[in-house]
Amino acid sequence: MSAVDGWLTAAEMQALFLSLKVSLVAVIGALPFALGTSVLLTRQFPGHSVLNALVHLPLVLPPVVMGYLLLVTFGLNAPLGAWLDQTFGIRFMFSWTGAALAAGIITFPFQVRAIRLSMEAIDPGLTEAAETLGAGPLDRFVSITLPLAGPGILAGAITAFAASLGEFGAIITFVSNIPGETRTLPLAIYTAIQTPGGEASAARLVLLAIALAFAGLILSELAAVRLKRLAGQ
Amino acid sequence: MTLTVDFAHKFGDVSLDIGFAVHQPGVTALFGPSGAGKTTCVNVVAGLLRPDRGFVKLGGKTMLDTARQVCVPARRRRIGYVFQDARLFPHLNVARNLEFGAKRAEKPLPEAETDRIIKLLGLKKLLTRAPRGLSGGERQRVALARALMSNPKALLLDEPLASLDQGRKADIMPYLERLHEDARLPIVLVSHSIDEVTRLAGNMVVLGDGRVAASGPVDAIMSRLDLFPLTGRFEAGAVISGEIAAHDDQAAMTTVVFPGGQMIVPRLTGVPGQTVRLRVRSRDVMLALAPPSAISANNVLEGRVADLRIDAGAFVDVRLDCGGTMLLARITRLSRERLRIERGMRMWAVVKSVGVDRSSDNARRSEPAELR
Numbered sequence: 001m002s003a004v005d006g007w008l009t010a011a012e013m014q015a016l017f018l019s020l021k022v023s024l025v026a027v028i029g030a031l032p033f034a035l036g037t038s039v040l041l042t043r044q045f046p047g048h049s050v051l052n053a054l055v056h057l058p059l060v061l062p063p064v065v066m067g068y069l070l071l072v073t074f075g076l077n078a079p080l081g082a083w084l085d086q087t088f089g090i091r092f093m094f095s096w097t098g099a100a101l102a103a104g105i106i107t108f109p110f111q112v113r114a115i116r117l118s119m120e121a122i123d124p125g126l127t128e129a130a131e132t133l134g135a136g137p138l139d140r141f142v143s144i145t146l147p148l149a150g151p152g153i154l155a156g157a158i159t160a161f162a163a164s165l166g167e168f169g170a171i172i173t174f175v176s177n178i179p180g181e182t183r184t185l186p187l188a189i190y191t192a193i194q195t196p197g198g199e200a201s202a203a204r205l206v207l208l209a210i211a212l213a214f215a216g217l218i219l220s221e222l223a224a225v226r227l228k229r230l231a232g233q
Numbered sequence: 234m235t236l237t238v239d240f241a242h243k244f245g246d247v248s249l250d251i252g253f254a255v256h257q258p259g260v261t262a263l264f265g266p267s268g269a270g271k272t273t274c275v276n277v278v279a280g281l282l283r284p285d286r287g288f289v290k291l292g293g294k295t296m297l298d299t300a301r302q303v304c305v306p307a308r309r310r311r312i313g314y315v316f317q318d319a320r321l322f323p324h325l326n327v328a329r330n331l332e333f334g335a336k337r338a339e340k341p342l343p344e345a346e347t348d349r350i351i352k353l354l355g356l357k358k359l360l361t362r363a364p365r366g367l368s369g370g371e372r373q374r375v376a377l378a379r380a381l382m383s384n385p386k387a388l389l390l391d392e393p394l395a396s397l398d399q400g401r402k403a404d405i406m407p408y409l410e411r412l413h414e415d416a417r418l419p420i421v422l423v424s425h426s427i428d429e430v431t432r433l434a435g436n437m438v439v440l441g442d443g444r445v446a447a448s449g450p451v452d453a454i455m456s457r458l459d460l461f462p463l464t465g466r467f468e469a470g471a472v473i474s475g476e477i478a479a480h481d482d483q484a485a486m487t488t489v490v491f492p493g494g495q496m497i498v499p500r501l502t503g504v505p506g507q508t509v510r511l512r513v514r515s516r517d518v519m520l521a522l523a524p525p526s527a528i529s530a531n532n533v534l535e536g537r538v539a540d541l542r543i544d545a546g547a548f549v550d551v552r553l554d555c556g557g558t559m560l561l562a563r564i565t566r567l568s569r570e571r572l573r574i575e576r577g578m579r580m581w582a583v584v585k586s587v588g589v590d591r592s593s594d595n596a597r598r599s600e601p602a603e604l605r
Contacts, residue, residue, distance in 0.1 A: 129320040131307045132279055133383045134337030143333070147324045 012205060014180055015188035022096055022171075022184055023164035026104035027111070027157050034111035034156070039141070041112070042119050056113075058106045067173025070102055074174075098175035099182045103167045107160035114159065118152020119145060151227040155220050162216030166209065185209050234258065236387055236419050240277050240287030240297075249273060249284075249443040255387075255436070260412075260420045262430040262451070265440030271423040272317075274440070275389040278421065279314045280307030291387055311339055313380030313388040317395055319372040321364035327375050328360040334383035342384050354378045354408050369397045370405045377408070388420045394429060409433055431455065431472050431512050452510070456552055456559035459542070469550070470514035471561045477505050486531075486586065493556020497531040498589040515550060515561035517588030521581045522572055532584040534560065538576050543569075553582050560584075 008016070037055055041048070058066055074081040074092040084090040092098035122145060130140045146153075168186040175182040177191065189205045192198035239252035249270040255261045263271045276282035278289055280296065283304060289297040291312065296305045313334075321330050331351075335341060342350075351357055354374045364372065373393050380388060393409065394402050410433060412420070424430050430437055431451055438448040439460055447454055452472045454460065475491030485500040489509060501509060524533060536555035543549050549569045553560045560582050564574075574580070 123320070125316065125318065125320045126322060128281055128307075129314070129316060130322075130333070132281070132310075132312065132314040133334045133379065134308050134311070134339070135333075136308055139337075144322060 008204060008208075009201065011179065012188065012201060012208075015183055015185050015205070016208065018096060018180070018182075019165050019184040022099045022103055023161050025097070025100040026102075026107065026164045027161045029100065030104040030108050030111055030160070031153075031157060034108060034115055035153070037108075037112050038115040038119055041116050056109045059109045063106060063167065063169025064173050066106060067102060067170040070098070070105070070170065070174040074098065074101070092175070094175050094178060094182065096175075096181055099167075099171045099184060102170040102174050103164035106167050106170050107163045110160040110163055111156040114152045114156025115149060118149040118155075121152075122148045151224045154227055155224045158216055158220035158223065162213050162220075165212055165216070185212075234292040234386060234419055235290070236278070236292075236421070237288070237290040238274065238278055240274075240284040240289070242273060242277070242282070242284035242287070247443060251440065251443070251445055253438045253445055253448050255419045255421065258418055258420075259436070260422050260434040262434035262437040263421060263423045263440060264427075264430050264437050265425065265446075267425060269440040270443050271425075271440060272391055275314070275391050275421060275423055278387075279312050279389055280305060280310045281314075308337075311384070311386045313383055313385030315373070315376045315380050315388070315390045315393050317392045319364075319369075319376040321367075321372055321375055321379075323364055325364075326360070327356065327362050327364070327367075330364065330375060331356075331360075331379050331382050334379040334381075338382070338384040340384055342382060347382060350378050350381050353411055370402075373397070373405050374408055377412070385418065387418055389423075390420065391423045392425070393422075394424075394426070406432070427455075427469075431510070452559070456561055469561060469563070470512050470517075471559050473511045473513060473558055473560075475509060475511065475558075477501060477503050477507050477509055479505055491558050493536070493558040494534045496534075496584065496586075496589065498586050512590045513560060513584055514588060514590070515563040517585060518553075518560055518562035519583040520551060520553070520562050520564055520568075520572070520574070521583060524581050525583060528583065529585070530583045531586045532582075532589075534582045534584065536560065536580060536582060538574060538578045538580060541569075541574065541576060549574075553580060555582065 037051070041052060041055070070092070072078055074084070076082060076085060076091070076093055081091075081093065084092075090097075092101050126148070127140050127144055130144050135143065165184075166186055167184070168190065171182060171184060172187055172190075177183050177187045183191065185205060185208065189202050189209065192202035192205060236255040238254070241248070241250040243249070247268070247270075251270055251274055263274060265271055273282060277284050277287055277297070283297075284299070286299050287297050288299070289295075291310070295303055296310050297303060322333060325333065331347075335347060351360075354377060356374060356378055359367065359371060359375065364375070367375065377390075377393070394405060397405065422429070422434055434451055436449065437451050437454050439446045439454060447457065447460055452474055455470065455472045473491050473496070475489040475496070478488040478490045478495065480487050480500065482500075486497050487499070487501040489496050489498060489501075489511060496511065498511065503509060519530070524535070534553075534555045536553040538551055539554040539559070540552040541549060543566065547565050547567075548563055549566050551562045551564060551569075551574065553562060562582060
């Protein structure tokens with residue numbers, strides 16, 4: 001990191017690491033929900049299309065709308081936000097965890113989409129075979145479905161991670177632009193552009209963002225190929 | 234261990250109403266044309282399909298009784314299932330596929346028993362291989378072993394040979410035959426091939442149009458003329474149970490005796506006294522009014538015409554009762570009229586030795602295509 005140290009300022013480094021932390025927590029936090037939702041969506045039930053639409057809503061809604069909705073749900077004056085604060089001391093407002101929450105929700109469709117596609121590609125005959133061998137529903141999920149959906153889960157997580165790095169509108173609306181707390185890479189770029197004489201800094205951060213996004217996509221591709229081979233496909 | 238099955242199910246415009254029982258260990262074949270309901274039937278037994286109405290009982294335990302709202306889930310039925318397409322888990326190697334069944338067994342098999350299965354199916358060299366590198370025959374052998382490892386109380390084989398080409402069939406047939414002889418549990422074999430059924434099964438249930446057309450020992454069913462539309466005319470033939478009397482190594486022939494006579498056939502493997510089943514296709518049997526002499530055929534059997542089946546075509550099928558052993562002969566209607574063959578008549582059946590096929594052979598033997 002020493003080479004990067006000399007190239008980036010302390011504030012820029014801070015924005016980079018904050019971005020990585022927010023994205024990682026966003027992806028890991030959303031993963032269990034994405035798995036559950038994907039399992040639900042591979043089945044037929046009344047309200048299937050409503051749930052499907054709801055999951056994909058963040059893709060088409062303006063991020064600023066998502067930020068507003070989060071604000072009125074998790075703000076300290078909102079019932080849920082107040083309850084979380086008083087009961088568990090959890091505050092999303094003006095905190096990096098709020099940025100992670102926003103990024104997690106915005107990139108949720110990427111995870112669900114990839115996981116669901118890979119689950120639907122699994123031959124249902126395999127789970128039937130597992131059933132005749134004595135495996136219960138949870139056992140079948142853990143020993144057959146999860147490993148076979150592995151490439152999809154990983155690909156979805158990496159895509160969501162890369163997308164989380166770029167989230168701007170929802171974060172700035174929900175948790176504002178606080179240096180060291182909620183000023184992630186895109187917010188730092190925005191701030192630099194707004195600041196007189198910040199062009200050089202903005203350019204450095206933009207290059208960084210492009211490199212990160214590109215690396216994420218390549219990594220996702222490599223991991224999927226590797227896992228597919230492991231899964232015998 | 235008895236397996237009782239009785240169910241009715243309807244999908245689309247197909248309606249099934251099937252009932253049968255399997256009493257002893259050994260292979261019972263579910264035989265019929267495609268669409269007759271064979272796979273549905275084993276899916277009901279396995280618990281993968283819940284029929285509109287049904288009853289399944291295995292060894293005193295009720296698995297399904299729709300009248301009493303009983304339906305034991307598939308995973309608790311302890312019924313092994315070998316699918317037509319093997320369905321090996323692609324992310325696990327052969328050994329771990331086998332373990333999958335073994336680990337979830339109600340009572341795990343002793344190690345000696347799992348070793349015996351691996352040996353029986355010739356899997357020792359395949360254990361570390363991935364399923365996608367296996368041939369079709371190898372896959373079926375692994376699937377069979379995996380099902381056996383789960384220590385099932387019954388075994389269902391759904392067309393285990395259907396997806397294999399002729400060479401691969403010859404590859405797995407000996408293993409299935411060994412299983413047949415080694416059987417310690419009821420095995421239901423789904424098949425649409427008479428060859429497979431006569432080689433592998435002791436009893437058979439014939440399905441047609443979603444109903445059971447007949448059921449009983451393979452020999453008895455195969456000699457029934459009224460089932461030809463289902464058992465297939467050109468494949469038709471009698472199955473004779475007998476035992477090896479002697480080998481003539483110089484001529485490479487074997488004498489097989491059975492109630493009502495004996496037959497000399499090309500050298501079989503096996504020791505004198507061993508039970509064998511011979512399949513004599515009805516096209517290979519000639520009928521005569523007097524005992525013929527000076528002919529090349531080695532086998533002449535005396536019998537009485539027990540039944541005749543005449544249809545609109547050129548052929549007549551004759552069932553000859555040779556002292557308790559049934560033979561089938563297919564002759565033309567023209568010959569029947571010329572010889573004035575009627576029920577109860579005394580006749581002689583001439584069977585060429587080369588026309589006799591051993592229907593259950595332990596030895597690896599390629600399918601004698603020239604005899605068919």
